[in-house]
Amino acid sequence: MESTRKQLIDLLENEQGHISGQQLSEALNISRTAVWKHMNELKKDGYEIEAVRRKGYKIVSYPDKISGNTLQWGLDTAWIGQQLYHYDQVESTQDIVHQMAKQGKPHGTVVIADEQVKGKGRMAREWHSPQGKGIWMSILLRPPLPPVQAPQITLLTATVLAEMVAAESTLDPQIKWPNDILVNHKKVSGILTEMQAEQDRIQYIVLGIGMNVNQDAVDLPPAIAHKASSLKEESGMEWNIQRTIQSILRTFETTYDQFIDKGFEQVKAKWEHYGYRIGERVTISTMRDTWEATLIGIESDGALRAKRDYGKVEKLYSAEIHW
Ligand code: BT5
Numbered sequence: 001m002e003s004t005r006k007q008l009i010d011l012l013e014n015e016q017g018h019i020s021g022q023q024l025s026e027a028l029n030i031s032r033t034a035v036w037k038h039m040n041e042l043k044k045d046g047y048e049i050e051a052v053r054r055k056g057y058k059i060v061s062y063p064d065k066i067s068g069n070t071l072q073w074g075l076d077t078a079w080i081g082q083q084l085y086h087y088d089q090v091e092s093t094q095d096i097v098h099q100m101a102k103q104g105k106p107h108g109t110v111v112i113a114d115e116q117v118k119g120k121g122r123m124a125r126e127w128h129s130p131q132g133k134g135i136w137m138s139i140l141l142r143p144p145l146p147p148v149q150a151p152q153i154t155l156l157t158a159t160v161l162a163e164m165v166a167a168e169s170t171l172d173p174q175i176k177w178p179n180d181i182l183v184n185h186k187k188v189s190g191i192l193t194e195m196q197a198e199q200d201r202i203q204y205i206v207l208g209i210g211m212n213v214n215q216d217a218v219d220l221p222p223a224i225a226h227k228a229s230s231l232k233e234e235s236g237m238e239w240n241i242q243r244t245i246q247s248i249l250r251t252f253e254t255t256y257d258q259f260i261d262k263g264f265e266q267v268k269a270k271w272e273h274y275g276y277r278i279g280e281r282v283t284i285s286t287m288r289d290t291w292e293a294t295l296i297g298i299e300s301d302g303a304l305r306a307k308r309d310y311g312k313v314e315k316l317y318s319a320e321i322h323w
Contacts, residue, residue: 004028006073008038012049012059020056045070066114066242074246079108080139080253087111089131091118093138094194094208100140101196101204107142108253112245119210122179122192127210128221134230135211135245139252142204143260147197151302152264153205153256154179154193159270160252161189161211168247169235174276176323177295177304181211182276186229188212209248213239264300272297276323282306283322284314295321 011019011027025032039049039057046063047070063070068086075081083105090096090113097111116136119127129136143153158175165173165183174182181189192208212220212230220228231239259267272278281294284306293306293314303315 003073004030004034005038005041005069008035009042009059009073012057015058018050018052018055018058020054023056062240062242064240064242066112066245068112071112071242071245074242075249077108077250077253079106080249080256081108081110082106083109085109085111087113089113089115089117092116092120092208093136094120094192094206097138097140097206098194101206105140107140109140110137110249112137120192120208121190121210127190127192128224129210130215130219132241133215133219134213135209135241135248137209137245137248139207139209140204141207141256143202145202146200147195147202148301149264150193150195150197150202150205151178152259152267152300153207154191155271155298155302156255156259156267157191157193157207157209157252159267159274160248160255161191161209162274163255163270164244164247164251165231167251168239168244169231169237171231171235173274175271175274176276177298177321178302183229183231183234186227186234187224188229188231188234211244211248213241213244268298268300277321284316285320285322286316 007028011024021032021035024035043049045067046065047059048061050058050060066086068084071086072081072084093111093113093116100109113136115131116129119129119136121127158179158181161181162173162175165171171183176182179191180187189211194206196203214232215230217233278295278297281292283290283292293308296305296307298304299315303317306314306316308314
């Protein structure tokens with residue numbers, strides 16, 4: 001059952017002009033006093049609501065400040081974010097979701113923080129997650145898959161992030177293998193997939209998404225300023241973080257459901273569409289040697305496919321690519 005508040009917001013959102021207290025009370029089957037009380041609650045949560053005599057109510061602006069409630073109200077998803085936790089500051093959202101997974105929280109549980117003080121990347125690298133400037137979020141997944149398919153979830157997530165950026169702006173996002181989202185050759189987002197598994201079955205995945213949204217150039221640590229950026233820096237506009245999170249979660253749910261139903265083919269095609277330097281020649285170094293090859297796509301196990309000049313196709317799992 002949708003909450004009354006969520007239904008109230010839907011009604012207000014769907015109405016072009018004002019909607020009267022009477023109409024709202026009938027549609028929601030609550031008293032006019034109850035409508036008025038809900039309006040006051042919404043205002044407290046940062047909604048700006050105009051009330052005009054004889055015409056009714058209208059949402060003028062949405063809250064900037066993220067809260068678990070406001071995030072959930074705008075989410076029309078079936079399973080993702082049904083349990084959603086928002087914190088002002090945490091060490092890392094990954095650790096919180098690991099804990100929640102062990103406590104038995106369901107598939108689709110989401111944890112979001114305004115700031116992480118120990119945000120982490122892969123291989124214990126640091127992930128810079130300043131207050132209120134980006135999306136620092138972890139999702140608990142319990143996919144009915146064997147562990148070998150876990151890399152597909154990372155690749156799928158990259159396509160979701162690229163699609164969101166392309167849909168919400170005129171930017172041209174690209175996915176740099178295996179897990180970076182670039183805009184104009186700079187990293188705006190990274191993905192960290194951590195897994196608990198038995199031999200033939202994934203127990204759970206903690207899927208971490210970090211996305212630089214509203215940082216200005218000065219907000220980026222000097223050490224990474226040359227290779228990192230934010231959506232705001234690249235698009236020249238301030239993004240609504242809350243709406244951006246909702247858009248990611250919605251797209252994620254649809255893409256994930258399709259993937260579980262129909263398999264990896266569609267994800268692969270999308271990944272290759274957004275793939276950085278796919279079809280181009282790059283220099284590759286492995287433990288043994290360094291050579292030039294043309295990147296041609298990905299394998300369903302997450303490997304990068306590169307074609308040597310004499311035609312042999314190599315599957316790369318951990319090579320260094322000189323992008
Ligand atoms: C990643 O690692 O790109 C995965 C990042 C995942 C972060 C999310 S935020 C929510 C969740 N909670 C966490 O604690 N983590 C996840 P990797 O490919 O290893 O890239 C890390 C490297 O990116 C660092 O060594 C820096 O060079 C660079 N970097 C650090 N912070 C960055 C930022 N905010 N934007 C762009 N690049 C950054």
